[in-house]
Amino acid sequence: xxxxxxxxxxxxxxxxxxxxxxxxxxxxxxxxxxxxxxxxxxxxxxxxxxxxxxxxxxxxxxxxxxxxxxxxxxxxxxxxxxxxxxxxx
Amino acid sequence: xxxxxxxxxxxxxxxxxxxxxxxxxxxxxxxxxxxxxxxxxxxxxxxxxxxxxxxxxxxxxxxxxxxxxxxxxxxxxxxxxxxxxxxxxxxxxxxxxxxxxxxxxxxxxxxxxxxxxxxxxxxxxxxxxxxxxxxxxxxxxxxxxxxxxxxxxxxxxxxxxxxxxxxxxxxxxxxxxxxxxxxxxxxxxxxxxxxxxxxxxxxxxxxxxxxxxxxxxxxxxxxxxxxxxxxxxxxxxxxxxxxxxxxxxxxxxxxxxxxxxxxxxxxxxxxxxxxxxxxxxxxxxxxxxxxxxxxxxxxxxxxxxxxxxxxxxxxxxxxxxxxxxxxxxxxxxxxxxxxxxxxxxxxxxxxxxxxxxxxxxxxxxxxxxxxxxxxxxxxxxxxxxxxxxxxxxxxxxxxxxxxxx
Numbered sequence: 181x182x183x184x185x186x187x188x189x190x191x192x193x194x195x196x197x198x199x200x201x202x203x204x205x206x207x208x209x210x211x212x213x214x215x216x217x218x219x220x221x222x223x224x225x226x227x228x229x230x231x232x233x234x235x236x237x238x239x240x241x242x243x244x245x246x247x248x249x250x251x252x253x254x255x256x257x258x259x260x261x262x263x264x265x266x267x268x269x
Numbered sequence: 270x271x272x273x274x275x276x277x278x279x280x281x282x283x284x285x286x287x288x289x290x291x292x293x294x295x296x297x298x299x300x301x302x303x304x305x306x307x308x309x310x311x312x313x314x315x316x317x318x319x320x321x322x323x324x325x326x327x328x329x330x331x332x333x334x335x336x337x338x339x340x341x342x343x344x345x346x347x348x349x350x351x352x353x354x355x356x357x358x359x360x361x362x363x364x365x366x367x368x369x370x371x372x373x374x375x376x377x378x379x380x381x382x383x384x385x386x387x388x389x390x391x392x393x394x395x396x397x398x399x400x401x402x403x404x405x406x407x408x409x410x411x412x413x414x415x416x417x418x419x420x421x422x423x424x425x426x427x428x429x430x431x432x433x434x435x436x437x438x439x440x441x442x443x444x445x446x447x448x449x450x451x452x453x454x455x456x457x458x459x460x461x462x463x464x465x466x467x468x469x470x471x472x473x474x475x476x477x478x479x480x481x482x483x484x485x486x487x488x489x490x491x492x493x494x495x496x497x498x499x500x501x502x503x504x505x506x507x508x509x510x511x512x513x514x515x516x517x518x519x520x521x522x523x524x525x526x527x528x529x530x531x532x533x534x535x536x537x538x539x540x541x542x543x544x545x546x547x548x549x550x551x552x553x554x555x556x557x558x559x560x561x562x563x564x565x566x567x568x569x570x571x572x573x574x575x576x577x578x579x580x581x582x583x584x585x586x587x588x589x590x591x592x593x594x595x596x597x598x599x600x601x602x603x604x605x606x607x608x609x610x611x612x613x614x615x616x617x618x619x620x621x622x623x624x625x626x627x628x629x630x631x632x633x634x635x636x637x638x639x640x641x642x643x644x645x646x647x648x649x650x651x652x653x654x655x656x657x658x659x660x661x662x663x664x665x666x667x668x669x670x671x672x673x674x
Contacts, residue, residue: 225626226626227625241433245419246413
């Protein structure tokens with residue numbers, strides 16, 4: 181369902197935005213990359229993840245279906261979902 | 270990997286909570302003396318966390334009806350509603366519910382959880398959309414997991430956000446089903462239902478309202494928030510429970526949808542479980558009649574709500590945003606919440622402890638529920654006890670302690 185990651189302007193913008201939103205939850209000096217695991221590598225609980233998704237939805241004017249959330253593990257996964265939903269809009 | 274290893278962080282947190290004394294999630298009531306008192310750990314305890322809003326659990330009419338039904342029809346139906354589990358009483362209760370809500374159809378489920386699970390998972394199909402309020406109850410989230418529809422979460426009590434999300438789906442052919450609650454179970458706040466109904470009409474969506482905490486509590490005849498907000502015609506499916514104001518267990522859905530009856534043969538949480546025992550059906554029928562016949566119970570409940578809410582507010586507690594049968598005391602940390610909860614129980618007052626992630630916005634709560642059967646003295650006593658404990662714990666400023674109860 182999701183396409184291979186091709187670096188498009190939407191993809192870059194989405195990554196930048198997600199990285200910005202996640203910045204407060206970064207552990208130590210580890211930078212946020214597309215491989216960062218959203219719950220394992222960051223100080224986020226399930227409530228914070230849901231709030232983070234709301235922020236991203238607002239920014240990109242999309243609704244991320246709850247059905248897709250189990251598939252979102254890394255920052256890259258989330259970026260791909262944003263890219264896909266933005267294209268569909 | 271060990272089978273339950275994934276629960277390790279939760280087990281660790283639970284151990285820490287239990288270390289404070291009684292396990293808040295394992296309280297045992299040894300005897301229940303009345304709708305407002307029980308014996309816990311050998312102590313007579315004031316109950317202020319039981320969702321027993323109208324105090325009907327010991328109503329003599331409800332008990333007599335239940336006893337008679339048990340003697341006549343036995344202890345249980347031992348079967349599904351679509352097999353051997355529908356008795357005359359079950360059908361009569363469905364008709365009574367439909368009549369109470371002035372609807373064409375009624376359907377009874379074995380629990381409120383299953384009513385949400387069944388209705389919400391079945392009304393929307395694979396090409397449809399469920400748009401749920403973010404603070405919806407776990408039964409609604411679980412219904413979404415069981416559903417084949419696409420599930421979208423809207424900001425809590427935010428009709429503008431709901432509007433935006435429906436707008437994004439405007440080009441999609443599937444049906445859109447909005448799910449909201451009348452009164453939210455944790456903070457006790459009400460949905461802005463008139464505004465939500467307006468958004469629903471504009472987008473041609475359907476609307477499901479869970480009146481679990483508002484049945485018998487809101488509306489001129491106790492039908493809930495939709496009645497109070499004057500938008501019953503916009504609500505396509507009303508879901509609710511028998512385990513709060515009606516003092517028993519079970520759930521229901523009422524609707525005017527012309528094809529509603531098909532749900533009986535497609536709704537799995539209705540079909541693949543045993544129906545309610547005849548005694549429960551009989552007590553619920555009696556309780557529903559009592560709600561219709563005795564508006565004074567509702568008025569007493571609201572007088573008690575005012576007494577508790579106003580007194581706690583005067584003492585300086587941070588409460589949920591709106592008065593209602595659920596009065597939530599908002600606390601700064603789980604440690605403070607656990608300490609206060611434990612101290613309250615030791616002093617003979619039972620309320621619910623609600624910890625994140627089960628609470629909205631991660632705030633720990635002492636969730637109090639008000640009963641029509643509470644006396645003013647009981648409520649004042651509870652406020653005094655909580656104030657003393659909160660003062661000793663450093664939560665309240667000294668000058669607030671003296672504020673009039």
